[in-house]
Amino acid sequence: MAEALLEAKNVSKHFGGVVAVNSVSVTIEQGSIYAVIGPNGAGKTTFFNALSGFYIPDGGQVLYKGQDITTMPNWQRVQLGMSRTFQTPSIFPELTVYENLLIGVQSQQKIAFKLRLPSAARKKEIDARIDELLGFVNLVHLKDRPVAELSHGSQRLCEIAMSLSVDPTIVLLDEPMAGLAEAETERIMRVIRDLHDRLGLTVLFVEHNMRVVLSLADHITVLDRGAMLAQGTPSEISNSQTVREAYLGQEVLNRV
Numbered sequence: 386m387a388e389a390l391l392e393a394k395n396v397s398k399h400f401g402g403v404v405a406v407n408s409v410s411v412t413i414e415q416g417s418i419y420a421v422i423g424p425n426g427a428g429k430t431t432f433f434n435a436l437s438g439f440y441i442p443d444g445g446q447v448l449y450k451g452q453d454i455t456t457m458p459n460w461q462r463v464q465l466g467m468s469r470t471f472q473t474p475s476i477f478p479e480l481t482v483y484e485n486l487l488i489g490v491q492s493q494q495k496i497a498f499k500l501r502l503p504s505a506a507r508k509k510e511i512d513a514r515i516d517e518l519l520g521f522v523n524l525v526h527l528k529d530r531p532v533a534e535l536s537h538g539s540q541r542l543c544e545i546a547m548s549l550s551v552d553p554t555i556v557l558l559d560e561p562m563a564g565l566a567e568a569e570t571e572r573i574m575r576v577i578r579d580l581h582d583r584l585g586l587t588v589l590f591v592e593h594n595m596r597v598v599l600s601l602a603d604h605i606t607v608l609d610r611g612a613m614l615a616q617g618t619p620s621e622i623s624n625s626q627t628v629r630e631a632y633l634g635q636e637v638l639n640r641v
């Protein structure tokens with residue numbers, strides 16, 4: 386069995402009387418593409434926030450490579466190799482694609498250490514890195530365009546490129562395909578596969594579209610009203626009676 390990279394053990398989070406996440410446990414192995422699905426309000430984003438350090442859970446533990454990171458702030462988790470994107474894109478729309486990437490790349494410590502290099506050499510190194518990241522998501526040709534002028538799909542890709550600028554081991558993507566048309570969904574799906582196949586990254590993503598989840602993920606957790614409804618491989622999930630009855634509906638699965 387592959388090594389457990391990121392683990393949640395009985396993680397809970399409530400907001401006043403609302404139990405947003407109720408004792409959820411997942412084990413994400415190094416090299417897997419793991420999906421979290423569930424209806425609106427199921428607790429997916431809250432769970433992501435607990436894994437990535439934006440919320441401290443009220444109960445349970447989060448482990449990264451066996452280390453307890455339950456209360457570790459987000460920026461330290463980033464340094465360990467965890468990077469994430471948001472359900473609402475967190476890019477600067479008025480800045481160009483290049484400028485957005487520059488923010489991500491410049492915040493990288495490894496480059497900051499080289500401050501004594503002559504500035505032209507430093508710029509060359511930074512630009513090469515930005516081209517590498519944009520090349521990966523096929524956005525080089527849009528480098529000098531303000532992000533606001535890009536399609537929603539390209540904006541998502543820009544955000545994914547930014548999340549890669551910290552050289553992560555695992556990327557957490559919260560609904561990277563939300564609101565996208567079919568063709569743009571396909572673009573993002575290809576990039577997620579590439580993150581795994583070409584960069585060797587572990588991917589954890591939230592998604593509503595069952596077809597996408599079943600074709601991309603190797604493991605799936607289904608959340609419903611904060612609790613775990615089911616967990617397993619795509620075939621286990623698509624064959625689960627509980628999942629069929631409670632959430633997916635026969636029709637959706639039969640079409641896959």
Ligand SMILES: Nc1ncnc2c1ncn2[C@@H]1O[C@H](COP(=O)(O)OP(=O)(O)OP(=O)(O)O)[C@@H](O)[C@H]1O
Nearest residue numbers: 400403405423424425426427428429430431432472
């Ligand atoms: N900051 C908050 N304060 C109070 N309640 C919250 C907060 N964040 C989430 N909730 C509540 O917790 C529950 C889970 O919300 P969450 O956003 O995690 O669900 P989700 O599965 O990501 O939904 P969606 O599919 O709409 O993105 C919901 O009932 C929501 O209203």
Ligand SMILES: [Mg+2]
Nearest residue numbers: 429430431472
């Ligand atoms: Mg959400």
